[in-house]
Amino acid sequence: MHRRTMIQGALSTMATAALPALAQGSWPTGKAITYIVPFPPGGNTDTLARVIAPALSTALGTPVVIDNKGGAGGSVGSTLAARAAPDGYTILGGTISSHSINGSLYSKLDYDPVKSFAPVAMLGSGPLVLVVNASSPYKTLNDVLAASKAKAGGLSSASPGNGTSPHMALALLSYQSGVAFTHVPYKGSGPAVQDLVGGQVDMMFDTTLIVGPHIQSGKLRPIAVSSSKRLESLPDVPTIAEAGQKGFDMGSWQAVFAPAGTPKPIVDRLHAEIMKIVATPEVQARLKSFGMLPSDMTPAQLGEYQKAEVEKWAKVIKAAGIKAE
Numbered sequence: 001m002h003r004r005t006m007i008q009g010a011l012s013t014m015a016t017a018a019l020p021a022l023a024q025g026s027w028p029t030g031k032a033i034t035y036i037v038p039f040p041p042g043g044n045t046d047t048l049a050r051v052i053a054p055a056l057s058t059a060l061g062t063p064v065v066i067d068n069k070g071g072a073g074g075s076v077g078s079t080l081a082a083r084a085a086p087d088g089y090t091i092l093g094g095t096i097s098s099h100s101i102n103g104s105l106y107s108k109l110d111y112d113p114v115k116s117f118a119p120v121a122m123l124g125s126g127p128l129v130l131v132v133n134a135s136s137p138y139k140t141l142n143d144v145l146a147a148s149k150a151k152a153g154g155l156s157s158a159s160p161g162n163g164t165s166p167h168m169a170l171a172l173l174s175y176q177s178g179v180a181f182t183h184v185p186y187k188g189s190g191p192a193v194q195d196l197v198g199g200q201v202d203m204m205f206d207t208t209l210i211v212g213p214h215i216q217s218g219k220l221r222p223i224a225v226s227s228s229k230r231l232e233s234l235p236d237v238p239t240i241a242e243a244g245q246k247g248f249d250m251g252s253w254q255a256v257f258a259p260a261g262t263p264k265p266i267v268d269r270l271h272a273e274i275m276k277i278v279a280t281p282e283v284q285a286r287l288k289s290f291g292m293l294p295s296d297m298t299p300a301q302l303g304e305y306q307k308a309e310v311e312k313w314a315k316v317i318k319a320a321g322i323k324a325e
Contacts, residue, residue: 027087027088027265027266027269028060028061028062028088028089029062030061030062031062031089032062032063032064032065032089033056033057033060033062033063033064033065033088033089033090033091034065034067034084034089034090034091035049035052035053035056035064035065035066035067035091035092035093036067036069036077036078036080036081036090036091036092036093037049037066037067037068037069037070037077037093038069038070038071038074038075038076038077038078038081038092038093038094038095038098039068039070039074039077039093039095040068040070041068044126044207044209044252044254044290044292045074045093045095045254046066046068046093047290048093048123048254048287048290049066049093050066051283051286052123052256052274052277052278052283053065053066055277055280055283056270056273056274056277059273059276059277060269060273072102072106072324073097073098073101073102073105073106073163073164073324074094074095074097074098074099074102075098075102075106075109075110075111077092077098078092078094078098078099078102078111078113078116079109079110079111081117081257081258081259082110082111082112082116082117082259082260083111083259084259085259086118086258086259086260086261086262086263087262087266088258088262088263088266088270090258090259091120091256091257091258091270092117092256092257092258093254093255093256094117094254094255094256094257095252095253095254095255096165096168096251096252096253096309097163097164097165098113099113099114099117099255099257099306099309099310100113100306100309100310100312100313101163101165101168101313101317102163102324103310103313103314104310104313104314104317104318105163105317105322105323105324106324107323107324113306113310114303114306114307114310115260116259116260117257117258117259117260118257118258118259118260118261118262118267118299119255119257119267119299119300119302119303119306120255120256120257120258120267120270120271120274120299120302121255121256121270121271121274121275121278121297121299121302122253122254122255122295122296122297122301122302122305123253123254123255123256123274123278123287123292123294123295124253124254124278124287124290124292124293124294124295125227125251125252125253125254125292125293125295126207126208126209126251126252126253126254126290126291126292126293127207127208127225127226127227127231127250127251127252127291127293128165128166128169128205128206128207128225128226128250128251128252129205129206129207129208129211129212129215129222129223129224129225129226129231129234129237130144130169130173130203130204130205130222130223130224130225130226130240131196131203131204131205131206131211131214131215131220131221131222131223132144132196132202132203132220132221132223133196133197133199133202133219133220133221134218134219134220134221135199136202136203136221138202138203138221138223139221139223140223140243141223141224141238141240141243141244141245142243142244143223144203144223145177145179147202148179148180148181149179149180153180153182154179154180154181154182155181155182155202155203156181156182156184156201156202156203157170157181157182157183157184157201157202157203157204157205158184158185158186158192158193158195158196158201158203158204159183159184159185159186159192159204159205159206160185160186160187160188160189160192160206161185161186161187161188162183162185162322162324163322163324165205165250165252166189166192166204166205166206167183167185167322168250168313168316168317169205169226169250170183170205171183171316171317171319171320171322172248172250172316173240173245173248174320175315175316175319175320176245176247176248177245184201189206189210192204192206193206193210193211193214193220196220197214197219197220203223205226207252207290207291208231208233208234208290208291209289209290209291212233212291215234222234222237223237223243224237224238224239224240224242224243225237225238225239225240226239226240226248226249226250226251227239227249227250227251227293228241228249230242231291232288233288233291251293253295253309254292255302255306256270256274258270267299268299271298271299275296278294278295278296279294279296
């Protein structure tokens, strides 16, 4: 009797130990996957999620439901994703803000941008364009830097808000060049670009999605782009590195993460399916229409890139003394 009990106990233990493997093997089971977007509807992160989710649902044979949880520069939704079960049924649209900048911008964060997540897929990176009003006397980056040096407080530069990627691009330019600027935060890119067109501010950084139409209409003049390579849509506009600030490279990137501890087979499957979607001509064209350069990073490469981004922005934010509002 005692021997039978021992055997039954051993079999029970073996069965329990096998459950995670069985669960992984059967994923997905038809249960809906929640795709958390840590920003309000309408922005780039939300738009990309709505491009990817239907195709991912078809590929996996299970619903993929978008859940917008905006707030605190992506921190609210990221915290929810970090606390979710690591079972493959929660993924997150992470960005340069939520997963590299916020760690240094906020004095207290309820998640670790690196340790709380498993990198899944880099979707792409959107270079920013430094623009001035078309009637401005500044035509080159050297013109901008010289004018800012000569002006008390420096030239004024608009942004869609404190801690946003356009603000960080300005901070990086100031950090690298040693030239001061006056940051003018707005509540969104719309009012910021309107004031630049109206002549209330001297300059701003933003994506081609935001400033491109105004460049085409002749209301804004592009000075330089933040990426390491020139943009196809602006082939005559130099990079900031080419314009004299060697090593300058910044993109407002978009990626997909899962909670830390999500099994590797699930992460690998998600990565493979998302990369197939990103590689389609339709999605490639959509990304480029956002001013984004598509990416083919592996999960490991995304993880290393993210760590480097965290370190870079920690230095910039500390030097500039930037804090979240």
